[in-house]
Amino acid sequence: MQDLFLQFYLGLMKKSAALAIKPWTSLRKNGEFQAIYKSGSRFFTKNLGIFAKEHTPDSPPRLGYVASAAKVGNAVKRNRAKRRLRALARKCLTNCAPSTHDYVLVATNSTNACDFDVLEKDLQTALRRLKLSV
Numbered sequence: 001m002q003d004l005f006l007q008f009y010l011g012l013m014k015k016s017a018a019l020a021i022k023p024w025t026s027l028r029k030n031g032e033f034q035a036i037y038k039s040g041s042r043f044f045t046k047n048l049g050i051f052a053k054e055h056t057p058d059s060p061p062r063l064g065y066v067a068s069a070a071k072v073g074n075a076v077k078r079n080r081a082k083r084r085l086r087a088l089a090r091k092c093l094t095n096c097a098p099s100t101h102d103y104v105l106v107a108t109n110s111t112n113a114c115d116f117d118v119l120e121k122d123l124q125t126a127l128r129r130l131k132l133s134v
Contacts, residue, residue, distance in 0.1 A: 027104065050104070051103065
């Protein structure tokens with residue numbers, strides 16, 4: 001019984017590690033976000049916003065998520081919006097955005113309400129408008 005549990009647990013850990021965005025690619029500090037806000041390009045749709053700024057070639061691409069209480073709502077709604085943005089980034093940014101930029105994805109009040117396909121379409125539109133689509 002214990003071996004079965006251990007195999008199940010290790011299987012889950014492998015899957016979650018494969019899907020997780022590594023910590024070195026995340027924006028963590030306020031100054032990092034502010035640098036992208038001030039000198040990066042931006043585009044907002046009804047369901048999400050994106051800020052992008054080119055970084056030095058020797059550094060890896062970084063990604064940040066913002067869901068403010070004023071726009072999205074309470075903690076449960078903010079966490080759900082950030083989970084949706086992470087899934088969107090995992091699906092879209094890795095395939096269709098250049099790795100020469102740092103990105104901040106911003107949740108709006110309709111991020112949780114809309115369909116995931118609409119979010120994906122909005123992100124692709126934003127990347128095209130920012131001339132970042134590969």
